[in-house]
Amino acid sequence: MNNEEKYPENKKSLLDEACKIVYLNYGDQAAQLYKAGLKDKAEKEILSSLEKSLKELVGPEHAEEQLREMREKLSK
Amino acid sequence: MSKKFLSLVIAVFFIAVLLTYLSGDYESLANQLWNLIPPFFAAVCGVFAVRVYSMNNPHAKAIAFMALGVFFWFLGDFIWFIFEFFLNKNPFPSIADYFYLLAYPLLLLGLIVELKSNKLAWTAKKIAVGSILSLLLGIIVIYLGMIKAYNPADSALDNAIAMAYGIGDLVLIIFTMAILMVVVGYRKGKLFYPWIFILAGFLLILTADVLFAIYREQYENFLGISRNIDLGWISGFLFIAFGFFNIGNAVKEARNKLLEND
Numbered sequence: 001m002n003n004e005e006k007y008p009e010n011k012k013s014l015l016d017e018a019c020k021i022v023y024l025n026y027g028d029q030a031a032q033l034y035k036a037g038l039k040d041k042a043e044k045e046i047l048s049s050l051e052k053s054l055k056e057l058v059g060p061e062h063a064e065e066q067l068r069e070m071r072e073k074l075s076k
Numbered sequence: 077m078s079k080k081f082l083s084l085v086i087a088v089f090f091i092a093v094l095l096t097y098l099s100g101d102y103e104s105l106a107n108q109l110w111n112l113i114p115p116f117f118a119a120v121c122g123v124f125a126v127r128v129y130s131m132n133n134p135h136a137k138a139i140a141f142m143a144l145g146v147f148f149w150f151l152g153d154f155i156w157f158i159f160e161f162f163l164n165k166n167p168f169p170s171i172a173d174y175f176y177l178l179a180y181p182l183l184l185l186g187l188i189v190e191l192k193s194n195k196l197a198w199t200a201k202k203i204a205v206g207s208i209l210s211l212l213l214g215i216i217v218i219y220l221g222m223i224k225a226y227n228p229a230d231s232a233l234d235n236a237i238a239m240a241y242g243i244g245d246l247v248l249i250i251f252t253m254a255i256l257m258v259v260v261g262y263r264k265g266k267l268f269y270p271w272i273f274i275l276a277g278f279l280l281i282l283t284a285d286v287l288f289a290i291y292r293e294q295y296e297n298f299l300g301i302s303r304n305i306d307l308g309w310i311s312g313f314l315f316i317a318f319g320f321f322n323i324g325n326a327v328k329e330a331r332n333k334l335l336e337n338d
Contacts, residue, residue, distance in 0.1 A: 022334070024193070028130035030331040037335065049337045057330040059265025065195050 014043055017070045018050055024066075025057060082321055086314050089113070093310055103298035105161050111306055112157060114313030115150035118277075119143045121317040125324035128331075134193035139320065141186030142274075146316060148179035168296065169237045177237075180244035183278075187251040194258045202257045210253040217246045217286060225289035238289055245282045252278050266330065270322035277315030284308030 015038055023031035038046055047067075054063040096107050122143025129136035152175035159167035222242035226235055256275055262268040287305045288295055295302040 024134065026327055026331040026334065027128060027133050027136070030335065033335050049334065053330055053334040053337070055265065056333075057266050057326060059262045059268060061261040061263065062194070062196060062265065065197060065261075069195060 011043060013074055014046065017073055018046055021050065021054065021066055021070060025054060077321075079322060079325055082318065086318055090311065090314060093307070097303045097307065108157060108161065111310065112150065112153055114310050114317065115146055115153055118313045118317035118320065119147035119150060121320035121324070122146060125320045125327075128324040128327050134189060135323075138186045138190035138193060139323065141182050141189060142316075143186075143320065145179040145182035145186060146313065148175045148182060149313075152176035152179070166296065168292065169234055173237050177240055177244060180248060183248060184251055187248075187255050191251070191254055191258060194261075196258055196261045198257075202260070206253045206257045209256070210250045213249045213253070214246055217242060217249055217282070221245055221286040221289045225292075227292075238292070241285055241289060245285050248278065249282060252282075266326035267323060270319045270326060273315045273319035273322065277312045277317075277319060280308050280312030280315060284312065 015035065018038070019031045019035045022034045026034075051063065051067060054066065057063075058066075093110050096110060099107075122139050126136045126140045126143065129139070131137070131140070152172045155170065155172035155175060156167040159165045159170050159172065222239050225238045225242055227238075230238075252275055255271070259268065259271040259275065262271060284305045284307075287301060287308065291301050291305065294300040295305055
């Protein structure tokens with residue numbers, strides 16, 4: 001089973017980890033608003049919009065490093 | 077304030093400074109006032125970036141330390157200005173040097189916090205490039221900013237203060253090069269150019285510091301290269317201001333876009 005297939009079982013963890021990334025890169029207020037807006041989102045949607053936005057802000061190298069770390073945490 | 081408007085303000089300000097510096101009365105009180113605006117403006121732009129991230133954020137803490145360091149440089153400049161134009165005393169050495177020198181640990185702290193807040197993998201290539209650049213620039217700073225700054229005719233205190241700047245610049249160079257390696261990872265991202273502006277600003281200021289250490293007497297008497305030294309500091313602070321503002325602006329825009337999508 002790859003990581004993406006595992007996400008549905010771990011939506012809470014995914015939300016927490018995604019919010020940590022938003023907090024680190026976009027600030028505290030953004031993380032709170034982001035978390036509130038995620039409740040009804042599908043896991044893939046959460047990841048793809050975050051990945052796109054993060055790549056635009058910090059560039060592919062930093063974005064991939066942070067997302068890789070997140071996926072590692074979620075797969076544990 | 078938009079990015080274009082800020083760029084225009086900075087460009088107009090810099091051209092005005094250039095024209096003033098090329099005019100005959102460079103050493104007048106009104107013209108020397110120019111020197112005080114850029115470091116203060118850079119600190120204000122730093123506060124803007126900190127507010128966008130909010131204070132608990134590690135990047136905000138890093139920028140806050142750097143902005144505080146830049147503010148200390150402004151305080152040093154302000155005290156220098158008072159000594160020179162109102163007290164008619166030689167500002168070097170004076171209490172202004174405490175503020176100039178106190179800025180270094182704050183700037184270093186900012187760079188260290190920024191380094192720690194990034195999760196970029198340190199490859200052997202990045203370590204090698206960062207080390208070589210630090211070594212090359214470090215040798216220049218040690219030779220020009222410390223060895224050449226020593227003047228046997230000056231008192232031990234004067235020499236110690238002059239060389240303390242060299243040590244501060246040397247440590248700042250090493251961490252600036254380390255941050256450069258992190259910033260290279262921002263390529264194709266909106267934070268890349270703002271950080272490049274900040275690092276270029278630091279390098280301009282450090283270059284002006286080294287020139288000041290070598291040509292201190294000329295500078296104190298408004299002779300020769302002194303205008304270029306001032307221009308180095310002024311453009312350095314303007315670069316930092318532009319960088320800080322654009323970090324805040326980029327994060328704000330990206331945040332709004334991300335939240336809109338949700």
